Amino acid sequence: MKNSFAILGLAATLLALPALAEKADHDKPMNIDADKLRYDDLNQQSVFTGHVLLTKGTIVIRGEQLSVRQDPDGSQHALVTAAPNALAFFRQKREALDEFIEGEGETITYDGAADTVTFTRRAQMRRFRGTQLADQISGAVIVYENLSDIFRVDGNNSVLGSDSKVVNSGGRVHAMLTPKPAASAASAAP
Secondary structure (H helix, E strand, O other), X not given: OHHHHHHHHHHXXXXXXXXXXXXXXXXXXXXXXXXXXXXXXXXXXXXEEEEEEEEEOOEEEEEEEEEEEEOOOOOEEXXXXXXXXXXXXXXXXXXXXXXXXXXXXXXXXXXXXXXXXEEEEEEEEEEEEOOEEEEEEEEEEEEEEOOOOEEEEEOOOEEEOOOOOEEEOOOOOEEEEOOOOOHHHHHHOO
8 A cells, every 4th residue: 555655746746847938837647558567665766667658747658668767866767669660749838828748769768867858760850830830850869958948959860770770761850930910900800
């Protein structure tokens, strides 16, 4: 019973997500569905496997495996891994805007200390204004810095493959960026 409370407490507090993202998400309960859970109390780590779905307010994370841990200093870290030949998924509403950031990659890493989300291998990131796709970026690695709302994309970054060998993506960055609509056009829309 003691371990049940520890698991629930860990799951509820481990993934404090982006500051410029929807602030209300911080206070929302974390709900995780998966086929299996392995909890390591000594290392403060939970590993969820099999069709993982995490929701926390406007946050949605999907993947084959989700590993969540907390450092002794209180920083939370998460690693989402996709199933073979698939991509892991992350989506979150931006604060005070009708915009969402979503992204995919073979792995997605959240670093609570730096407040960044990193999409790795076949990385894609999109911004939606309402339901309209506004911007789309792809590359080998995308690092999204939530505090500054800055992202970096590397098309040729050498990354560690699933077999632990360094793989050069050999690709380039591709971006589709749309201008922000004028205030008068946005207010005139129904």
